[in-house]
Amino acid sequence: MSIERRTTKQKEAIKAxxxxxxxxxxxxxxxALALKIVPSxxxxxxxxxxxxxxxxxxxxxxxxxxxxxxxxxxxxxxxHHFHCQKCHSVFDLEKCVEGLKNLVPSGFRVIDHEITLxxxxxxxx
Amino acid sequence: MSIERRTTKQKEAIKAxxxxxxxxxxxxxxxALALKIVPSxxxxxxxxxxxxxxxxxxxxxxxxxxxxxxxxxxxxxxxHHFHCQKCHSVFDLEKCVEGLKNLVPSGFRVIDHEITLxxxxxxxx
DNA sequence: ATTGAGACTGAGACACAATCTCAATATAGC
DNA sequence: GCTATATTGAGATTGTGTCTCAGTCTCAAT
Numbered sequence: 001m002s003i004e005r006r007t008t009k010q011k012e013a014i015k016a017x018x019x020x021x022x023x024x025x026x027x028x029x030x031x032a033l034a035l036k037i038v039p040s041x042x043x044x045x046x047x048x049x050x051x052x053x054x055x056x057x058x059x060x061x062x063x064x065x066x067x068x069x070x071x072x073x074x075x076x077x078x079x080h081h082f083h084c085q086k087c088h089s090v091f092d093l094e095k096c097v098e099g100l101k102n103l104v105p106s107g108f109r110v111i112d113h114e115i116t117l118x119x120x121x122x123x124x125x
Numbered sequence: 126m127s128i129e130r131r132t133t134k135q136k137e138a139i140k141a142x143x144x145x146x147x148x149x150x151x152x153x154x155x156x157a158l159a160l161k162i163v164p165s166x167x168x169x170x171x172x173x174x175x176x177x178x179x180x181x182x183x184x185x186x187x188x189x190x191x192x193x194x195x196x197x198x199x200x201x202x203x204x205h206h207f208h209c210q211k212c213h214s215v216f217d218l219e220k221c222v223e224g225l226k227n228l229v230p231s232g233f234r235v236i237d238h239e240i241t242l243x244x245x246x247x248x249x250x
Numbered sequence: 251a252t253t254g255a256g257a258c259t260g261a262g263a264c265a266c267a268a269t270c271t272c273a274a275t276a277t278a279g280c
Numbered sequence: 281g282c283t284a285t286a287t288t289g290a291g292a293t294t295g296t297g298t299c300t301c302a303g304t305c306t307c308a309a310t
Protein backbone atom coordinates (compact mmCIF):
# COMPACT_ATOMS: atom_id res chain seq x y z
CA MET A 1 0.00 0.00 0.00
CA SER A 2 1.76 3.06 -1.30
CA ILE A 3 0.89 6.49 -0.02
CA GLU A 4 -1.29 8.83 -1.98
CA ARG A 5 0.39 10.78 -4.79
CA ARG A 6 -0.62 14.31 -5.63
CA THR A 7 -0.12 16.24 -8.82
CA THR A 8 2.09 19.27 -8.19
CA LYS A 9 3.52 22.01 -10.33
CA GLN A 10 7.03 20.97 -9.31
CA LYS A 11 6.69 17.36 -10.36
CA GLU A 12 5.04 18.28 -13.65
CA ALA A 13 7.80 20.81 -14.33
CA ILE A 14 10.52 18.20 -13.80
CA LYS A 15 8.74 15.71 -16.03
CA ALA A 16 8.37 18.40 -18.68
CA UNK A 17 12.07 19.28 -18.48
CA UNK A 18 13.17 15.67 -18.82
CA UNK A 19 10.81 14.84 -21.65
CA UNK A 20 12.27 17.63 -23.78
CA UNK A 21 15.87 16.47 -23.48
CA UNK A 22 17.96 14.28 -25.73
CA UNK A 23 20.38 13.11 -23.07
CA UNK A 24 20.54 12.61 -19.30
CA UNK A 25 20.75 15.71 -17.06
CA UNK A 26 22.38 16.49 -13.73
CA UNK A 27 20.11 17.46 -10.78
CA UNK A 28 21.23 21.09 -10.79
CA UNK A 29 20.69 21.31 -14.54
CA UNK A 30 17.18 19.97 -13.98
CA UNK A 31 16.59 22.56 -11.27
CA ALA A 32 17.83 25.40 -13.48
CA LEU A 33 15.47 24.39 -16.30
CA ALA A 34 12.53 23.77 -13.95
CA LEU A 35 12.93 27.27 -12.49
CA LYS A 36 11.76 28.61 -15.85
CA ILE A 37 8.45 26.80 -15.35
CA VAL A 38 7.83 27.19 -11.60
CA PRO A 39 9.05 30.44 -10.03
CA SER A 40 10.93 28.73 -7.22
CA UNK A 41 11.83 25.09 -6.76
CA UNK A 42 14.30 23.85 -4.16
CA UNK A 43 17.07 21.39 -4.86
CA UNK A 44 15.64 19.09 -2.17
CA UNK A 45 12.42 18.88 -4.15
CA UNK A 46 14.39 17.99 -7.29
CA UNK A 47 16.12 15.10 -5.53
CA UNK A 48 12.90 13.95 -3.86
CA UNK A 49 10.91 14.09 -7.07
CA UNK A 50 13.60 12.28 -9.07
CA UNK A 51 13.50 9.48 -6.51
CA UNK A 52 9.71 9.28 -6.73
CA UNK A 53 9.79 9.27 -10.53
CA UNK A 54 12.38 6.50 -10.41
CA UNK A 55 10.14 4.44 -8.12
CA UNK A 56 7.28 4.99 -10.58
CA UNK A 57 9.59 3.93 -13.44
CA UNK A 58 9.12 7.23 -15.22
CA UNK A 59 12.77 8.24 -14.87
CA UNK A 60 16.00 6.30 -14.67
CA UNK A 61 19.50 7.27 -13.64
CA UNK A 62 22.65 7.03 -15.73
CA UNK A 63 25.92 6.68 -13.84
CA UNK A 64 29.34 7.11 -15.37
CA UNK A 65 32.17 6.14 -12.99
CA UNK A 66 33.74 9.22 -11.43
CA UNK A 67 30.84 11.45 -12.36
CA UNK A 68 27.62 12.44 -10.63
CA UNK A 69 24.47 10.52 -11.65
CA UNK A 70 22.34 11.98 -14.44
CA UNK A 71 18.65 11.41 -15.02
CA UNK A 72 16.58 10.82 -18.11
CA UNK A 73 13.01 10.00 -19.00
CA UNK A 74 12.59 6.25 -19.14
CA UNK A 75 10.14 6.27 -22.03
CA UNK A 76 13.04 5.38 -24.31
CA UNK A 77 12.83 1.84 -22.94
CA UNK A 78 15.67 -0.56 -22.21
CA UNK A 79 18.98 0.64 -23.57
CA HIS A 80 22.63 1.09 -22.64
CA HIS A 81 25.21 3.82 -22.90
CA PHE A 82 28.43 4.67 -24.66
CA HIS A 83 30.80 7.03 -22.85
CA CYS A 84 33.39 8.93 -24.91
CA GLN A 85 36.66 8.99 -22.98
CA LYS A 86 37.74 12.17 -24.73
CA CYS A 87 34.74 14.54 -24.82
CA HIS A 88 32.82 12.71 -22.04
CA SER A 89 29.57 12.76 -23.94
CA VAL A 90 27.13 9.94 -23.24
CA PHE A 91 25.25 8.30 -26.11
CA ASP A 92 22.26 6.00 -26.00
CA LEU A 93 22.70 2.57 -27.58
CA GLU A 94 19.76 0.82 -29.22
CA LYS A 95 20.63 -2.85 -28.99
CA CYS A 96 21.34 -5.28 -26.19
CA VAL A 97 23.26 -8.56 -25.92
CA GLU A 98 22.32 -12.16 -25.28
CA GLY A 99 23.68 -14.66 -22.81
CA LEU A 100 24.07 -12.48 -19.75
CA LYS A 101 22.48 -15.12 -17.54
CA ASN A 102 25.33 -17.47 -18.44
CA LEU A 103 27.76 -15.25 -16.56
CA VAL A 104 26.52 -16.11 -13.08
CA PRO A 105 27.07 -19.27 -11.02
CA SER A 106 24.07 -21.47 -10.34
CA GLY A 107 21.93 -20.26 -7.44
CA PHE A 108 22.22 -16.61 -8.46
CA ARG A 109 19.16 -14.93 -9.95
CA VAL A 110 19.66 -12.13 -12.48
CA ILE A 111 16.95 -9.45 -12.33
CA ASP A 112 18.51 -6.51 -14.14
CA HIS A 113 21.74 -5.51 -15.83
CA GLU A 114 23.60 -2.59 -17.24
CA ILE A 115 26.28 -2.28 -19.86
CA THR A 116 28.48 0.76 -20.40
CA LEU A 117 30.92 0.93 -23.29
CA UNK A 118 33.88 3.29 -23.17
CA UNK A 119 35.87 4.54 -26.12
CA UNK A 120 35.98 7.28 -28.70
CA UNK A 121 32.89 8.66 -30.37
CA UNK A 122 32.62 9.36 -34.07
CA UNK A 123 33.69 12.98 -33.66
CA UNK A 124 36.71 12.27 -31.42
CA UNK A 125 38.19 9.22 -33.16
CA MET B 126 57.27 13.29 -15.93
CA SER B 127 55.65 11.65 -12.95
CA ILE B 128 56.97 12.23 -9.47
CA GLU B 129 59.12 9.72 -7.66
CA ARG B 130 57.30 6.87 -5.90
CA ARG B 131 58.44 5.44 -2.61
CA THR B 132 57.73 2.14 -0.95
CA THR B 133 55.87 2.58 2.31
CA LYS B 134 54.33 0.27 4.88
CA GLN B 135 50.92 1.81 4.26
CA LYS B 136 50.96 1.27 0.51
CA GLU B 137 52.22 -2.28 0.89
CA ALA B 138 49.54 -2.99 3.48
CA ILE B 139 46.79 -1.80 1.15
CA LYS B 140 48.15 -3.85 -1.73
CA ALA B 141 48.32 -6.89 0.56
CA UNK B 142 44.74 -6.38 1.73
CA UNK B 143 43.42 -6.10 -1.80
CA UNK B 144 45.34 -9.05 -3.17
CA UNK B 145 43.77 -11.38 -0.60
CA UNK B 146 40.16 -10.53 -1.42
CA UNK B 147 37.59 -12.22 -3.61
CA UNK B 148 35.60 -9.09 -4.32
CA UNK B 149 35.96 -5.31 -4.31
CA UNK B 150 36.16 -3.48 -0.97
CA UNK B 151 34.99 -0.11 0.29
CA UNK B 152 37.64 2.39 1.47
CA UNK B 153 36.69 2.00 5.13
CA UNK B 154 36.79 -1.79 4.83
CA UNK B 155 40.25 -1.46 3.35
CA UNK B 156 41.28 0.78 6.22
CA ALA B 157 39.93 -1.67 8.80
CA LEU B 158 41.87 -4.57 7.29
CA ALA B 159 45.03 -2.52 6.78
CA LEU B 160 44.99 -1.53 10.45
CA LYS B 161 45.82 -5.15 11.25
CA ILE B 162 49.07 -4.79 9.30
CA VAL B 163 50.14 -1.24 10.14
CA PRO B 164 49.23 -0.05 13.63
CA SER B 165 47.65 3.18 12.43
CA UNK B 166 46.64 4.27 8.97
CA UNK B 167 44.45 7.28 8.26
CA UNK B 168 41.48 7.28 5.91
CA UNK B 169 43.09 10.09 3.92
CA UNK B 170 46.04 7.84 3.25
CA UNK B 171 43.72 5.09 2.07
CA UNK B 172 42.08 7.40 -0.47
CA UNK B 173 45.41 8.88 -1.56
CA UNK B 174 47.01 5.48 -1.97
CA UNK B 175 44.04 4.05 -3.87
CA UNK B 176 44.30 6.94 -6.32
CA UNK B 177 48.03 6.35 -6.79
CA UNK B 178 47.51 2.61 -7.27
CA UNK B 179 44.81 3.34 -9.85
CA UNK B 180 47.17 5.63 -11.75
CA UNK B 181 49.75 2.83 -11.70
CA UNK B 182 47.11 0.37 -12.96
CA UNK B 183 47.54 -1.86 -9.93
CA UNK B 184 44.02 -1.25 -8.66
CA UNK B 185 40.73 -0.48 -10.34
CA UNK B 186 37.44 0.84 -9.02
CA UNK B 187 34.05 -0.83 -9.18
CA UNK B 188 31.01 1.40 -9.06
CA UNK B 189 27.52 0.20 -8.26
CA UNK B 190 24.87 2.87 -8.90
CA UNK B 191 23.74 4.45 -5.66
CA UNK B 192 26.71 3.14 -3.70
CA UNK B 193 30.20 4.34 -2.92
CA UNK B 194 32.97 3.06 -5.22
CA UNK B 195 34.80 -0.12 -4.21
CA UNK B 196 38.34 -1.09 -5.11
CA UNK B 197 40.05 -4.30 -6.12
CA UNK B 198 43.42 -5.49 -7.29
CA UNK B 199 43.61 -5.34 -11.07
CA UNK B 200 45.73 -8.51 -11.32
CA UNK B 201 42.59 -10.62 -11.56
CA UNK B 202 42.29 -9.56 -15.16
CA UNK B 203 39.17 -8.73 -17.11
CA UNK B 204 35.93 -9.61 -15.36
CA HIS B 205 32.56 -8.22 -14.40
CA HIS B 206 30.38 -7.97 -11.30
CA PHE B 207 27.17 -9.21 -9.78
CA HIS B 208 25.39 -6.99 -7.25
CA CYS B 209 22.91 -8.54 -4.81
CA GLN B 210 19.94 -6.20 -4.44
CA LYS B 211 19.17 -7.56 -0.98
CA CYS B 212 22.46 -7.86 0.92
CA HIS B 213 24.37 -5.49 -1.40
CA SER B 214 27.39 -7.74 -1.66
CA VAL B 215 29.35 -7.63 -4.89
CA PHE B 216 30.70 -10.79 -6.51
CA ASP B 217 33.26 -11.22 -9.27
CA LEU B 218 32.13 -13.00 -12.42
CA GLU B 219 34.56 -15.10 -14.43
CA LYS B 220 33.16 -15.01 -17.93
CA CYS B 221 32.45 -12.27 -20.43
CA VAL B 222 30.08 -11.94 -23.39
CA GLU B 223 30.57 -11.64 -27.13
CA GLY B 224 29.25 -9.14 -29.58
CA LEU B 225 29.61 -5.93 -27.59
CA LYS B 226 31.13 -4.16 -30.56
CA ASN B 227 27.89 -4.74 -32.44
CA LEU B 228 26.11 -2.39 -30.06
CA VAL B 229 27.72 0.78 -31.34
CA PRO B 230 27.08 2.68 -34.58
CA SER B 231 29.84 2.74 -37.17
CA GLY B 232 32.50 5.34 -36.49
CA PHE B 233 32.54 4.67 -32.75
CA ARG B 234 35.57 2.86 -31.32
CA VAL B 235 35.05 0.64 -28.28
CA ILE B 236 38.11 0.57 -26.01
CA ASP B 237 36.68 -0.79 -22.79
CA HIS B 238 33.39 -1.90 -21.32
CA GLU B 239 31.75 -2.86 -18.08
CA ILE B 240 28.83 -5.10 -17.29
CA THR B 241 27.03 -5.19 -13.97
CA LEU B 242 24.32 -7.71 -13.23
CA UNK B 243 21.79 -7.07 -10.46
CA UNK B 244 19.69 -9.65 -8.69
CA UNK B 245 19.74 -12.02 -5.75
CA UNK B 246 22.79 -13.97 -4.65
CA UNK B 247 22.74 -17.60 -3.66
CA UNK B 248 22.28 -16.79 0.04
CA UNK B 249 19.46 -14.26 -0.44
CA UNK B 250 17.35 -15.99 -3.10
C1' DA C 251 76.22 4.38 8.64
C1' DT C 252 74.94 9.17 8.15
C1' DT C 253 72.84 12.83 5.87
C1' DG C 254 69.41 15.68 3.50
C1' DA C 255 65.83 16.53 -0.04
C1' DG C 256 61.47 15.74 -0.54
C1' DA C 257 57.76 12.08 -0.80
C1' DC C 258 54.63 10.42 2.51
C1' DT C 259 51.74 10.37 6.70
C1' DG C 260 47.79 11.32 10.09
C1' DA C 261 44.52 14.50 12.06
C1' DG C 262 41.47 17.75 11.46
C1' DA C 263 39.47 21.33 8.52
C1' DC C 264 37.11 21.75 4.48
C1' DA C 265 34.09 21.06 0.11
C1' DC C 266 30.38 19.06 -2.09
C1' DA C 267 26.36 16.13 -3.11
C1' DA C 268 22.47 14.28 -1.17
C1' DT C 269 19.21 13.58 2.69
C1' DC C 270 16.51 14.92 6.74
C1' DT C 271 13.65 18.10 9.64
C1' DC C 272 9.84 20.84 10.20
C1' DA C 273 6.79 24.76 9.82
C1' DA C 274 4.28 26.57 6.01
C1' DT C 275 1.73 25.66 1.78
C1' DA C 276 -0.94 23.41 -1.83
C1' DT C 277 -3.89 19.58 -3.27
C1' DA C 278 -7.98 16.41 -3.46
C1' DG C 279 -12.18 14.94 -1.69
C1' DC C 280 -16.08 16.43 0.57
C1' DG D 281 -15.21 26.76 1.02
C1' DC D 282 -13.33 23.51 4.38
C1' DT D 283 -10.44 19.83 6.18
C1' DA D 284 -6.94 16.24 6.22
C1' DT D 285 -2.65 15.45 4.71
C1' DA D 286 0.87 15.10 0.91
C1' DT D 287 4.23 18.21 -0.55
C1' DT D 288 7.29 22.08 -0.37
C1' DG D 289 11.52 25.15 0.64
C1' DA D 290 15.24 26.54 3.64
C1' DG D 291 18.49 25.25 6.51
C1' DA D 292 20.65 21.67 9.32
C1' DT D 293 22.74 17.40 8.89
C1' DT D 294 25.05 13.41 6.98
C1' DG D 295 28.43 11.00 4.22
C1' DT D 296 32.14 10.76 0.96
C1' DG D 297 36.21 12.45 -0.46
C1' DT D 298 39.94 16.20 -0.67
C1' DC D 299 43.16 19.62 1.22
C1' DT D 300 46.48 21.50 4.55
C1' DC D 301 50.44 21.21 7.12
C1' DA D 302 53.67 19.98 10.63
C1' DG D 303 56.07 15.94 11.53
C1' DT D 304 57.97 11.36 9.74
C1' DC D 305 60.02 8.14 6.70
C1' DT D 306 62.52 6.68 2.39
C1' DC D 307 66.41 6.39 -0.40
C1' DA D 308 70.32 8.01 -3.13
C1' DA D 309 74.48 10.24 -2.26
C1' DT D 310 78.12 10.48 0.62
